[in-house]
Amino acid sequence: MDKTIVMSLGGSIVAPDGVDAEFLSIFRHHITSFLEKHDGVRLILVVGGGGPARRYQQAFRTITGSDDHALLDWIGIAATRLNAELLRALFHPLCADPVVTDPTAEIPFTGRILVASGWKPGFSTDFDAVLLAERFGARRLLNLSNIAMVYSDDPRTNPDATPLPRLSWKEFRAMVGDEWTPGKNVPFDPVAARKAHEGGLSVIIAAGKDIENLSAILEGRPFRGTVIES
Ligand SMILES: Nc1ncnc2c1ncn2[C@@H]1O[C@H](COP(=O)(O)OP(=O)(O)OP(=O)(O)O)[C@@H](O)[C@H]1O
């Protein structure tokens, strides 16, 4: 079992619209008992912005007619910070350190859980999760979102899209491209994908709300999801 588990927790499951308190309550219970059973395992949770990030970004676009990426990204980052503070408080006292807002800075990790938010413009929290995985020596990253797998196309707009259980980074990056746009909805952000590819990281994309499946991933049993690796 990995000693440090890094999870990119999609804002789409934490705060799809308002906060999903029911999911967070189940997630908190599950993660707490997992850590109780597995001494020495630490968890890094990097949380996204979800519905509020998109809504505030859209309000800025509507009011100003501007598509200023840096301004839009800072709005999104503020939403990730609010979600991160909620998670940090929910996991108190297991999470003893402040929310990580810069994954390249000095990072104290004295508890069992570390919570991170967005950092700076140019990418999503997926990228911050890749930086933290590299920083803490994790060879794989678990990306929990509102989709069970990566599909051949966006399943929300194409009902004929087929699930893809395994992808190389080359194949995945051909699907999502290289360009970042604030609030982009993709299974894993293109800038993060490039960094993960370069670093030889393996990423599992799975449904965050399927707690049984999450247990299977954490405990090394067969699971439903997409594995992306070199
Ligand atoms: N090929 C694809 N396979 C699966 N999902 C896709 C694909 N292309 C686009 N998507 C979309 O990506 C969405 C997941 O990304 P989204 O950014 O909404 O989630 P998140 O990372 O969990 O949330 P947040 O970005 O708020 O942290 C899915 O709901 C789906 O509509």
Ligand SMILES: O=c1ccn([C@@H]2O[C@H](COP(=O)(O)O)[C@@H](O)[C@H]2O)c(=O)[nH]1
């Ligand atoms: O390091 C970061 C992290 C996030 N952003 C911006 O915030 C939103 C919401 O984050 P998600 O991970 O997509 O939920 C994102 O779309 C970016 O606009 C950022 O700029 N830098």
